[in-house]
Amino acid sequence: MNQEWESIVFHDSLKDGRAGCKLRIEGLRAIGETENKEKFVLDLRDVEIALGGTANNVIYLKPKNNKHEAKFSVRDRSILNALKEVGSADILDQVQSFQKKVWGHRFWLLWSFILFDIILFGTLGIFYFYGVDIAVSMIPYQVDEKLGNAIFHSSLDSIVASQSIDPEVQKAIEKIFQRLLDALEEKPYTFALKIVPSPDVNAFALPGGKITVFTGLIQKSETPEEVAGVLAHEIIHATQRHGMKKMVQHIGMNMLIYAIIGNDISTVSDLLLRNSKEFLGLHYSRNMENEADEMGFALMKKAGIHPKSFQTFLRKLPDTAGNFSSATEWLSTHPLTQKRILKMEExxxxxxxxxxxxxxxxxxxYVQKALK
Known part of the structure; x- marks a missing residue:
């Protein structure tokens, strides 16, 4: 039994000019038979083979000269092998030429997909590395301040309100803080210092310039310059909007879309505020830490405070057993690496x-005694 292919026959005698049919090759004829037993014949000695369809995945068999003959379309490319067996030199040339076009089209599609992937992943790569910076640059600084206040009030307000800080200790730390602020060239926020009565060795910068330091960290510091090193580091986290950037990274694409559209800042603000409780558990990236180290180093120099004190503080955080003992809080969000210490040495x-x-x-x- 001859092989048959699902086909569509085109002819003026048909309703709508077309109909589904079964197509077979018999000698030098292509014969299509519809469900109604109507037969249509195409003389293969006068056939033109063409490629068509939206994806170039349809084979057309149509008459070269007698335009009144039927025309067929087939999606199954196995029909090409049957056409080659007809024995016509013209058909053989057409099939070979057609197959070259098919392979050329496949080659073009392959490289199109490869190029598309390169562009797509390149764009995603650029977006991954720079998209957050672009998004954050479009968010007003007032949103940082609102977010910082929300984080502080939801997480730390009750602790600060329940215990008082010795006024002289407060003045001492504020004096260090102000020395650094005086050396800061650009102040995008109204900076504020908050001291939290807690044995945890911790400090962090909230979005909007609210710098928070725990009494445990002050006690861990042997000199005021060591505290200055930590404060300088946190001030840079604030000026470079690292807190806002890690919030945007945490929230993800929705945040970026809202920010890039830029027409509804209240929505951006609401989205950030709804996620504010997540802030304290988020880590700074290695690049953020390196930036805070290097710019904090420069800020200390400008303020006349020797930067070696911050390196001293970093070096003594790990204990002799290689654990992070009481310093785990600060280190949990400020990853310490040997490269950071070596960079400080350099x-x-x-x-x-x-x-x-x-x-x-x-x-x-006095500060140390007051905190015992």
């Missing part, structure tokens, strides 16, 4: 030309 060797130290006028012995 900066201390190569970037201290012209530095003039101005000692901090703070009674550190």
């Amino acid at each position: 900066l201390l060797k190569n970037s201290m030309q012209g530095f003039e130290e101005k000692p901090l006028d703070v009674d550190w012995q």
Whole structure:
């Protein structure tokens, strides 16, 4: 039995000019038979083979000269092998030419997909590395301040309100803080310092310039300069909007879409505020930490505070057993790596030309005793 292919026959005698049919090859004829037993014949000695369809996946058999003959379309490319067996040199040439076109089309599709993937993943890569920065740059600074206040009030307000800080301790830490702020060239926010009575060795910058330091970290610091190093680091996290960036990364694509559209800042703000409780558990990226280290180093220099004190603080955080003991809180959100310490050493060797130290006028012995 001859092989048959599902086909569509085109002819003026048909209703709508077309109909489904079964197509078979018999000698030098292509014969299509519809469900109504109507037969249509195409002389293969006068056939033109063409490629068509929206995806170039349809084979057309149509008459070259007698335009009144039937025309057929077939999707099954196995019909090409049957056509080659007809024995016509013209058909053989057409089939070979057609197959070259098919392979050329497949090759073009393959490279189109490859190019599309390159563009897609390249765009995603750019978006991954730069999309957050672009989105955050479109969010007003007032949103940072609103978010920072919400985080503080929801997480720390009750702790601060329940316990008082010795006024002299408050003044001492504020004096260190103000020295750093005076050296800061651009202040996008009204900075504020909050001291939290807690044994945890921790400090962080909330979005909007609210810098929070725990009494446990102050006690861990042997000198006021060590506290200055941590505060400088946190101030840079605030000025570079690292907190807002990690919130945007946490919330994901929806946040970016809202921000990039840029027409509904209240929606952006609401979305951030709804996720504000997640902030304290989010980690800074390695790049953020490196940026805060290097820019904090420069800020300390400008303020006349020797940056080696921050390196000293970093070095003593891990204990001799390799654990992070009481410093786990700060380290949990500020990942410490050997590269960071080595980078600080490099900066201390190569970037201290012209530095003039101005000692901090703070009674550190009193601070330490008051916190015991």
